[in-house]
Amino acid sequence: MTDTTQYRFDDLRSACAEDWRAYIRHDFVAQLADATLPRASFEHYLKQDYLFLIHFARAFALAAYKSRTLADLRQAHEGLKAIVDLELGLHVDYCQEWGIREAELEALPEARATMAYTRYVLDTGHRGDLLDLHVALAPCVIGYGEIANWINQRPSTVRGADNPYDAWIAMYASTEFQDAMRAEQEWLDARLAEVTPARFQELVMVFRDATRLEIDFWAMGLERRA
Numbered sequence: 001m002t003d004t005t006q007y008r009f010d011d012l013r014s015a016c017a018e019d020w021r022a023y024i025r026h027d028f029v030a031q032l033a034d035a036t037l038p039r040a041s042f043e044h045y046l047k048q049d050y051l052f053l054i055h056f057a058r059a060f061a062l063a064a065y066k067s068r069t070l071a072d073l074r075q076a077h078e079g080l081k082a083i084v085d086l087e088l089g090l091h092v093d094y095c096q097e098w099g100i101r102e103a104e105l106e107a108l109p110e111a112r113a114t115m116a117y118t119r120y121v122l123d124t125g126h127r128g129d130l131l132d133l134h135v136a137l138a139p140c141v142i143g144y145g146e147i148a149n150w151i152n153q154r155p156s157t158v159r160g161a162d163n164p165y166d167a168w169i170a171m172y173a174s175t176e177f178q179d180a181m182r183a184e185q186e187w188l189d190a191r192l193a194e195v196t197p198a199r200f201q202e203l204v205m206v207f208r209d210a211t212r213l214e215i216d217f218w219a220m221g222l223e224r225r226a
């Protein structure tokens with residue numbers, strides 16, 4: 001091939017710049033940062049996020065199934081373990097602090113925005129290959145790290161005990177989380193360097209769809225949609 005274009009994750013982001021910005025700087029995020037987000041909206045979001053995490057774990061299991069190398073299989077396995085053994089437990093504990101019991105989480109009806117986003121990711125993985133699946137997961141994995149960084153550099157952001165959402169911000173701003181985000185970006189950079197322009201355009205569509213579904217997830221929380 002004579003075409004020497006080398007794509008990177010940044011090219012996905014700039015191809016969907018408007019949607020990406022609307023996701024990162026969503027009203028839900030701005031209000032959470034300013035400590036003005038209604039508690040009921042945050043609680044609705046937290047409950048649906050429990051269901052989101054379960055399906056997200058399934059997506060990592062699918063990534064394991066779609067792996068062609070031992071390194072990719074290990075990476076998917078680590079991701080699945082992190083969610084099942086660690087993040088879901090932390091999420092249940094955090095919900096408890098907000099007065100949401102585990103029994104309530106287990107009986108939750110799934111909001112349509114949760115269903116749309118998670119099933120889109122799973123379908124993209126089934127239809128495509130491991131790269132399609134990672135691109136569908138990227139707004140989640142990389143977006144939340146960027147959101148925490150955006151929150152932290154806004155002048156009107158309230159940090160510490162005066163913001164009831166401070167622990168949420170701290171989690172995604174943590175070095176542990178920021179490292180995971182960078183690792184995902186590096187993985188994508190390496191894979192995207194090898195794709196053709198036509199393949200890149202397919203991946204842009206996946207990335208845009210997933211970003212728009214993240215926007216809908218914020219709106220679902222903010223407006224407490226079922």
Ligand SMILES: Cc1ncc(C[n+]2csc(CCO)c2C)c(N)n1
Pocket residue numbers: 049052053056079082083087139140141142144214217
């Ligand atoms: C709607 C929604 N989107 C993204 C995340 C963030 N998130 C969930 S799992 C994961 C990867 C870590 O294994 C990340 C970054 C969320 N909680 N809810």
